[in-house]
Amino acid sequence: MQAFAYARAAGVTEALAAARNADTAFLAGGTELLNWMRLGIAAPTRILDITRLAGFDAIETLPDGGLRFGALARLNDVALAPAVVERAPMLSQAILSAASPQIRNLATIGGNLLQKTRCGYFRAEEKLPCNKKWPGTGCAARDGLNDRHAIFGWSDTCVATQPSDPAVALAALDASVITARGAGGRRIPVTEFYRLPDADLAGDTVLEQGELITTIEIPGAAPRSTYIKVRERESYEFATASVAIALDLDAGRRIARARIALGSVALRPWRLVAAEEALAGLQPDSSAIAAAVETGFAEARPLAHNAYKITLGRNLVLRALRLASEMAP
Ligand code: SF4
Numbered sequence: 001m002q003a004f005a006y007a008r009a010a011g012v013t014e015a016l017a018a019a020r021n022a023d024t025a026f027l028a029g030g031t032e033l034l035n036w037m038r039l040g041i042a043a044p045t046r047i048l049d050i051t052r053l054a055g056f057d058a059i060e061t062l063p064d065g066g067l068r069f070g071a072l073a074r075l076n077d078v079a080l081a082p083a084v085v086e087r088a089p090m091l092s093q094a095i096l097s098a099a100s101p102q103i104r105n106l107a108t109i110g111g112n113l114l115q116k117t118r119c120g121y122f123r124a125e126e127k128l129p130c131n132k133k134w135p136g137t138g139c140a141a142r143d144g145l146n147d148r149h150a151i152f153g154w155s156d157t158c159v160a161t162q163p164s165d166p167a168v169a170l171a172a173l174d175a176s177v178i179t180a181r182g183a184g185g186r187r188i189p190v191t192e193f194y195r196l197p198d199a200d201l202a203g204d205t206v207l208e209q210g211e212l213i214t215t216i217e218i219p220g221a222a223p224r225s226t227y228i229k230v231r232e233r234e235s236y237e238f239a240t241a242s243v244a245i246a247l248d249l250d251a252g253r254r255i256a257r258a259r260i261a262l263g264s265v266a267l268r269p270w271r272l273v274a275a276e277e278a279l280a281g282l283q284p285d286s287s288a289i290a291a292a293v294e295t296g297f298a299e300a301r302p303l304a305h306n307a308y309k310i311t312l313g314r315n316l317v318l319r320a321l322r323l324a325s326e327m328a329p
Pocket of ligand 1: 117119120121122129130131132133138139140141142157158159160
């Protein structure tokens with residue numbers, strides 16, 4: 001690991017000024033950053049500890065039924081907050097399915113969104129063809145071991161997936177990331193926060209150098225919402241695939257609005273927009289549900305070894321729809 005200087009930020013202004021330097025990285029929970037440094041994914045010469053920034057760990061309710069979290073709120077604190085369990089149960093479930101209790105006690109909600117792909121070629125200690133880690137070397141996964149890779153939104157330069165569980169729930173909840181930066185802060189929908197792979201794979205998100213996530217906001221409550229994660233072992237594992245669903249039913253128990261995001265199928269949480277539209281107006285137990293869900297997979301492009309993710313994703317959505325429709329409003 002490369003040597004680095006450590007400093008603790010006293011305030012946001014100081015943190016933003018220091019982080020204009022491209023060799024500076026923010027330190028929050030540290031559970032991902034230290035992995036990156038060990039594997040050569042990141043090599044900052046200066047680490048700026050932001051863990052003591054005042055007020056950045058608040059968990060608040062909003063008048064419209066929504067929620068607001070400071071970026072430094074610990075994952076377990078968010079997942080176990082009564083307001084989160086009540087207003088956005090899918091987010092609580094998604095967080096509790098992520099990592100281990102020990103890591104969740106340290107890791108922050110803002111930091112979790114910035115996880116990098118778990119692609120084995122990208123995380124390998126030896127140098128393997130990987131455009132994302134070693135630009136211009138090719139993508140070993142494109143025609144190699146790609147059973148864990150993308151079925152949506154990939155390009156020949158990269159077929160990786162985004163591994164965050166909370167990001168999938170936040171995408172389905174229409175949450176926004178709010179940032180601070182020298183040019184003024186901004187509000188970024190989680191659905192637009194991650195960059196799909198193109199010629200330039202350097203950035204995973206639309207964040208600029210030195211831009212700091214301050215807050216995450218969820219508009220409105222989603223009491224009928226659930227998160228289901230399929231993984232190779234229950235104790236501690238990244239998702240093979242996951243789904244987050246928020247359902248609004250009308251007085252006749254027809255679907256007024258469905259919001260559906262899939263995880264571990266693309267380099268961003270993948271909203272099934274066509275399926276959401278096709279589901280509107282249907283009863284959750286209608287025989288037309290399966291065909292409506294199917295529309296969401298029309299644009300799926302499986303790789304050589306991951307066509308199973310289409311079947312898995314379809315069945316996850318059907319199961320989550322049934323579970324969400326049985327939840328109390
Ligand atoms: Fe690298 Fe992306 Fe290809 Fe994985 S999928 S080897 S991260 S370029």
